[in-house]
Amino acid sequence: MTVYLDYQSSKPVDPRVVNAMNPYFNETFGNPSSLHSAGDKATEALDKSRSKIAGLIKAESDEIIFTSGATESNNLALIGYALKNKGKGEYIIISETEHISIHNTAKFLMKSGFEVSKVPVDHYGQVHLNKIRERLTDDTLLVSIGYASNEVGTVQPIKEIGRLCRERGIAFHTDAVAAEGLLSLDVNKDFVDLMTLSSNDIYGPKGLGVLYVRKGIKLMPQIIGGGQENGIRSGTENLPAIAGMARAAEIVMQEREQEAKKLQSFRDRLIKEILENIPRSFLNGHPEKRLPNNAHFRFDGIEGESLLLSLNDKEIAVSTGSACSSKTLEPSHTLIAMGLLHEEAHGSLELSIGRFTKESDIDSVIKALPEVVDRLRKLSPIY
Amino acid sequence: MKSTSYSKKVLDHFRNPRNAGTLTGKDIAKGTVGNPVCGDLMEFTLKVKNNRIQDIKFRFFSHLVGKSLDDL
Incomplete structure (x- = not known):
């Protein structure tokens, strides 16, 4: 049996979610836009699901927009908001360690005439409020900071950033994919205007994401068609996936606290024993303000892909921030932004655990x- | 790169490297190629006598380990 410690890359769908999806393939398969009873049944299921997912982040049902995944949600948030609200300004603030879909969408907006500023992070990968505050200008349109790093697990001061933006009348978007299912999310307490979620990151099916859009926030649709999702995102709704994500959200609401506690104890064991057992090993990311499922290390003198392949030979699946794991052949931009030297970033190892991780999986990697x-x-030659 | 995109021969050399290590003693020449900043560095030590290479060993910090070995 493979020891799977790469939950940040992909999660299995919870069997309870698969069961919840099943009726929507060939029993309740109507199109919610149809006027007959089959369409009504689909509409009913869609509404119920939307309301459950809204509950996960303390939002209202009609503030939930379904998309094809977190990448599309991030595109819709940034491009949709920037284009619709161009009159308010043309300055967008993100951080150095955002997910690639934010970085590349920001790059696209720069080509379209917007100005983008990337706030730096500290050695732990944390964004500091004053770094954002000093960049805010009268024509700042939007701030987008991820809730937590999908790579090193550092959690950002989202509520403080949200409050600052609200006070200044600037829209605030957060990609909460790495944190959903692990931390308690509340769009009101955190002063969030736009929030990205992904179905798979709470053990739902892939190919479905959500963009939370606070009432009053206007977006330019990026996919044009029959006007579904309040006209913001057209296309027939993916009902099996939506019903699955709703069940996944329900499970999170019931089990999150207990699950996070279990993961945190596994994580703490990984960090403690690996740092103790391996000389010249270091923890990347924040020692306390980190996701309960993330343990990220670097080891002097070795290269991440060799490490990954060697562990793969022992049937242990992990991830690395090394260059060769990426399409660009550049080491992880997050690690470089945190001030790591390239040769240090090459020696990094990410262990991310999840719902189906067992104590014996932790034993295996600590041993190997x-x-x-x-x-x-x-x-x-360099050790 | 994905582990499955390397050839069997490359992976075999990665798992069971031949001639790994460092040579010491007399008549030893040393060379390095690559750069740890880019994530690939190889170091060779050669034992040369009468203009002939008697022995060779190497060490590496690289994702191209197997490939480099194959080239040998």
């Missing part, structure tokens, strides 16, 4: 890792 690191270091 020192041997693997030691072997690679013996072959390394």
